[in-house]
Amino acid sequence: MAFKVGLLGLGTVGSGTAEILLNPAQRHPLLQELEIHRVGVRSLAKPRAVELPAETLTTDVESIVADPEIDIVVEVMGGLEPARSLMLKAIANGKHVVTANKAAIARFGDEIFTAANEAGVYVLLEAAVAGGIPVIEPLKQSLCANRIHSITGIVNGTTNYILSRMQTEGSNFETVLADAQQLGYAEADPTADVDGLDAADKIAILASLAFGGRIKLAEVYCEGIRPVSATDIAYAEKLGFVIKLLATAKREISAGGESGPADQLQVRVHPTLVPKVHPLASVNGVYNAILIEGDPVGQVMFFGPGAGAGPTASAVVSDILNIAAILKVGRGGILQANGKPLLDPLLAYSHQHYCAIAPIEELVTRFYARVLTQDNPGVIGKLGTCFGNHNVSLESVVQIGLQDDRAEIVVITHYVQERNFRQALEEIGSFESLTVPSVLRVL
Amino acid sequence: MAFKVGLLGLGTVGSGTAEILLNPAQRHPLLQELEIHRVGVRSLAKPRAVELPAETLTTDVESIVADPEIDIVVEVMGGLEPARSLMLKAIANGKHVVTANKAAIARFGDEIFTAANEAGVYVLLEAAVAGGIPVIEPLKQSLCANRIHSITGIVNGTTNYILSRMQTEGSNFETVLADAQQLGYAEADPTADVDGLDAADKIAILASLAFGGRIKLAEVYCEGIRPVSATDIAYAEKLGFVIKLLATAKREISAGGESGPADQLQVRVHPTLVPKVHPLASVNGVYNAILIEGDPVGQVMFFGPGAGAGPTASAVVSDILNIAAILKVGRGGILQANGKPLLDPLLAYSHQHYCAIAPIEELVTRFYARVLTQDNPGVIGKLGTCFGNHNVSLESVVQIGLQDDRAEIVVITHYVQERNFRQALEEIGSFESLTVPSVLRVL
Numbered sequence: 001m002a003f004k005v006g007l008l009g010l011g012t013v014g015s016g017t018a019e020i021l022l023n024p025a026q027r028h029p030l031l032q033e034l035e036i037h038r039v040g041v042r043s044l045a046k047p048r049a050v051e052l053p054a055e056t057l058t059t060d061v062e063s064i065v066a067d068p069e070i071d072i073v074v075e076v077m078g079g080l081e082p083a084r085s086l087m088l089k090a091i092a093n094g095k096h097v098v099t100a101n102k103a104a105i106a107r108f109g110d111e112i113f114t115a116a117n118e119a120g121v122y123v124l125l126e127a128a129v130a131g132g133i134p135v136i137e138p139l140k141q142s143l144c145a146n147r148i149h150s151i152t153g154i155v156n157g158t159t160n161y162i163l164s165r166m167q168t169e170g171s172n173f174e175t176v177l178a179d180a181q182q183l184g185y186a187e188a189d190p191t192a193d194v195d196g197l198d199a200a201d202k203i204a205i206l207a208s209l210a211f212g213g214r215i216k217l218a219e220v221y222c223e224g225i226r227p228v229s230a231t232d233i234a235y236a237e238k239l240g241f242v243i244k245l246l247a248t249a250k251r252e253i254s255a256g257g258e259s260g261p262a263d264q265l266q267v268r269v270h271p272t273l274v275p276k277v278h279p280l281a282s283v284n285g286v287y288n289a290i291l292i293e294g295d296p297v298g299q300v301m302f303f304g305p306g307a308g309a310g311p312t313a314s315a316v317v318s319d320i321l322n323i324a325a326i327l328k329v330g331r332g333g334i335l336q337a338n339g340k341p342l343l344d345p346l347l348a349y350s351h352q353h354y355c356a357i358a359p360i361e362e363l364v365t366r367f368y369a370r371v372l373t374q375d376n377p378g379v380i381g382k383l384g385t386c387f388g389n390h391n392v393s394l395e396s397v398v399q400i401g402l403q404d405d406r407a408e409i410v411v412i413t414h415y416v417q418e419r420n421f422r423q424a425l426e427e428i429g430s431f432e433s434l435t436v437p438s439v440l441r442v443l
Numbered sequence: 444m445a446f447k448v449g450l451l452g453l454g455t456v457g458s459g460t461a462e463i464l465l466n467p468a469q470r471h472p473l474l475q476e477l478e479i480h481r482v483g484v485r486s487l488a489k490p491r492a493v494e495l496p497a498e499t500l501t502t503d504v505e506s507i508v509a510d511p512e513i514d515i516v517v518e519v520m521g522g523l524e525p526a527r528s529l530m531l532k533a534i535a536n537g538k539h540v541v542t543a544n545k546a547a548i549a550r551f552g553d554e555i556f557t558a559a560n561e562a563g564v565y566v567l568l569e570a571a572v573a574g575g576i577p578v579i580e581p582l583k584q585s586l587c588a589n590r591i592h593s594i595t596g597i598v599n600g601t602t603n604y605i606l607s608r609m610q611t612e613g614s615n616f617e618t619v620l621a622d623a624q625q626l627g628y629a630e631a632d633p634t635a636d637v638d639g640l641d642a643a644d645k646i647a648i649l650a651s652l653a654f655g656g657r658i659k660l661a662e663v664y665c666e667g668i669r670p671v672s673a674t675d676i677a678y679a680e681k682l683g684f685v686i687k688l689l690a691t692a693k694r695e696i697s698a699g700g701e702s703g704p705a706d707q708l709q710v711r712v713h714p715t716l717v718p719k720v721h722p723l724a725s726v727n728g729v730y731n732a733i734l735i736e737g738d739p740v741g742q743v744m745f746f747g748p749g750a751g752a753g754p755t756a757s758a759v760v761s762d763i764l765n766i767a768a769i770l771k772v773g774r775g776g777i778l779q780a781n782g783k784p785l786l787d788p789l790l791a792y793s794h795q796h797y798c799a800i801a802p803i804e805e806l807v808t809r810f811y812a813r814v815l816t817q818d819n820p821g822v823i824g825k826l827g828t829c830f831g832n833h834n835v836s837l838e839s840v841v842q843i844g845l846q847d848d849r850a851e852i853v854v855i856t857h858y859v860q861e862r863n864f865r866q867a868l869e870e871i872g873s874f875e876s877l878t879v880p881s882v883l884r885v886l
Contacts, residue, residue, distance in 0.1 A: 016739060019739075020588050020739065025590075026590040027587075027588060027589065027590050028588070028655070028789070029655075029788070029809075030587075030788050030789070031588065032496065063610060086530060127587060132739075132740040132741060132743060133743050134581040134584075134585030134586060134743070135583040136585075137578040137580070137581065138580065138581055138585065141577075141580055141584070141765055142569060142577030142581065143577060143757065143761060143763075144470075144471045144473075144761050144764050144765075145463050145470060145471070145756075145757050145758075145759075145760030145761045145763075145764060146470065146757055146761075147469040148469075149471050183584050188509055212472075214473070218833040228843070240678055246844045253652075277744065282634065282725060294757070295753070296459060296462070296463065296575075296750075296752070296753030296754065296755060296757050297575040297747070297748070297753065297754050297757035297758075298575065298748045298754055299746065299748070300575060300576050300577065300745070300746065300747030300749060301746040301747060302739065302743070302744075302745060302746075302750075303722065303743065303744040303745075303746065304740070304742060304743030304744060305740070305742070305743075307742045308741075309739070310738070310739030310740065310741060311739065311740050311741055312587065313588075313739055314588050314589055314737070314739050314740035315588075315740075316588075316591075317583070318584065318585050318586060318587050318588045319589030320588075321587050321789065323586075323790060325787045325788050325789040325790070326775075326787070328769075328775075328777070328785070328787070329774075329775030329777055329784070329785045329786065329787050329788075330775030330776035330777035330785070331771035331772075331775065331776070332769075332772030332774065332775060332776075333774070333776055334771030334772055336771035336773070340540075341772070342771070342773070343772065344768045344769070344771070344772050345471075345472070345768050346471070346473065346764065346768040347767060347768070350604075358450055374675050381602045394514075416496075426762060438517070
């Protein structure tokens with residue numbers, strides 16, 4: 001008995017997926033029971049990296065999700081539509097779905113998982129977060145006994161590559177971005193990566209899994225790396241930090257107590273000063289890493305290639321095999337009330353409620369601020385007083401350099417509430433001959 | 444419906460396991476469907492860290508594996524017997540088994556998995572390797588599409604703690620071991636850890652999973668850390684290396700071609716010079732890390748706490764939940780020829796053949812050797828000639844220091860065959876006024 005796979009898309013990830021399915025030697029023997037039945041493409045004429053029988057290819061993608069012979073639909077076309085509609089149709093037709101589409105899942109996950117639960121089919125998405133690094137399945141299965149406290153990840157390879165090069169070369173953002181675009185590490189339109197949107201999609205998916213609730217993507221706070229300057233990277237380095245774009249999801253009691261319920265989540269993406277001794281500090285280039293803290297496991301970290309045809313296809317095909325393994329032993333005998341098979345509670349997303357996300361103003365964190373000023377002897381006192389008036393306690397204030405005849409002061413705070421810090425900054429911004437070109441958070 | 448768990452053992456890991464099972468809040472909701480039915484202990488009188496109803500405890504462990512109400516037997520008593528017999532009896536009685544017992548699995552895995560396959564029950568063992576770090580399940584499921592090339596791990600926390608302290612303090616092995624014993628990081632009888640036996644058990648288990656065949660533990664080459672001196676650590680440091688006890692399993696074509704078939708495995712444990720830039724070099728203290736290389740995933744690394752009640756219990760309870768999830772949806776409808784349920788081919792160990800393990804003499808690796816000599820001007824030439832005669836090409840020969848009026852020379856080779864290197868060493872050992880106190884491999 002062979003399990004029939006319908007592929008939607010034969011781009012980079014689709015070709016990588018087909019490549020593995022066509023070369024099962026020395027891999028898990030179950031792979032030999034999989035068959036690529038149909039592949040949906042935009043153009044039949046385009047030359048392809050993988051050799052498939054001509055009759056397998058079709059431009060009629062609708063026919064794939066409707067094909068009664070197909071067991072598993074693999075969506076690797078990307079984009080929001082028609083990916084969303086095709087996944088929903090496949091589910092309605094009783095097909096299991098494997099997808100690498102973080103954007104569609106982060107936006108339409110609610111709809112897709114509700115439909116999948118009703119239909120009694122699985123939707124697996126290991127490839128949607130951190131490419132080939134196993135993190136979705138470990139969160140669902142290997143760590144499922146834990147009470148997760150936090151997930152902190154470098155989940156976007158493009159921005160990590162840019163920041164790593166800015167760090168080693170001392171170059172500024174625009175120069176490295178242009179070069180990364182030429183080398184194929186950044187897209188022609190780099191918005192989704194450099195503005196943190198891709199990382200926001202991924203942390204929304206991880207948070208949903210880790211904390212057992214749905215996440216509204218619009219509530220994920222998101223800052224990209226455009227404002228990070230070579231100057232900040234150099235100062236951070238002197239102070240013992242590297243700057244990384246971190247995606248964080250955390251269950252935490254709000255500061256002050258009165259400002260929110262204890263079980264709110266923080267879910268956010270922003271450039272962050274990471275102490276050099278921290279395990280995430282040494283993750284460089286296009287690599288990704290995800291640090292998970294839970295009770296009782298403590299800290300575990302997953303590291304590896306966050307993108308690329310091979311790593312992503314590794315995750316896609318592993319998901320296909322996981323579904324094939326379930327089909328192989330026969331679906332369980334227990335049915336839902338609607339007559340459809342009951343889903344494995346660790347593999348399915350059964351939660352219906354939305355997690356409460358704390359507004360960023362309630363975040364309690366440390367801040368780094370770079371202040372430019374006319375070299376006025378009273379300015380440090382003035383800054384200190386202003387922060388103090390707003391309940392912002394300072395860890396260090398260092399006059400660190402000169403730029404265009406103006407003194408540059410770097411302030412690092414203790415843990416303070418973002419709202420208080422912002423109010424202090426607003427007041428400082430009104431001071432004459434004083435500007436604050438950079439504000440970053442510190443891990 | 445509750446799934447009933449029988450615990451064999453209520454020591455550190457058993458107590459940690461019970462602790463999670465008794466506190467399901469904010470963990471996966473499936474945990475609420477688990478119930479500790481019986482717990483087997485040596486003494487009923489002993490005070491316990493966890494509170495369990497007195498009638499749950501029993502010294503009659505045989506009654507647990509025979510209890511018809513119990514679905515899942517959790518073996519956390521350790522040791523070879525009666526652990527092995529109890530697991531086999533539980534399996535014969537149709538119970539699923541979760542174990543943290545690397546020693547029993549590495550020695551009796553063949554027997555245990557054969558019995559489990561026949562009975563149609565699962566034996567899960569995430570906790571047997573690297574404590575709380577998910578690595579067994581990722582290998583079985585998330586990475587199952589890959590052709591695994593190698594697994595390289597720091598899988599013994601005690602030796603990593605000792606080597607890390609020797610590195611930072613410049614102390615010798617005996618001093619740090621004594622202190623580690625006092626602090627509880629090393630056992631009173633440290634043999635299993637410091638001689639590499641525990642790491643050998645673990646790499647045998649990982650190799651079996653990664654390469655889909657059984658491993659004879661006796662064929663795993665094993666060297667411990669006793670011979671590693673503070674001097675070697677200091678010299679390695681100067682040359683850009685740290686010394687780690689690495690456990691390695693690798694599929695590789697033998698050197699020379701004629702010496703063995705291409706699909707032999709190397710499975711070995713030994714202290715190794717690791718370049719400081721390598722991801723495993725910065726794994727210090729009691730932490731564990733496992734680096735897996737596969738096609739097409741590339742390199743992925745898993746890092747975290749390799750031991751301790753909490754992390755190990757995290758893995759044990761996650762395995763229990765994975766079995767409960769399968770039971771929850773109803774076992775698959777497809778049966779084996781013997782009428783027992785067919786097992787999920789990703790979760791079960793179905794392979795019957797033994798992997799061919801290459802003898803250590805066929806290993807192709809780089810070596811570090813420390814040579815002590817009367818400061819004789821001709822000695823470097825003599826060494827170089829001798830190595831050359833045995834086909835051992837040298838990367839560097841450095842006269843690095845003096846010890847007791849004798850010159851100390853450090854040799855690092857290119858990739859050479861172990862057999863050739865050993866023959867050269869034997870000849871060098873016969874030279875007058877020349878000794879070779881340390882030989883280590885280089886990653």
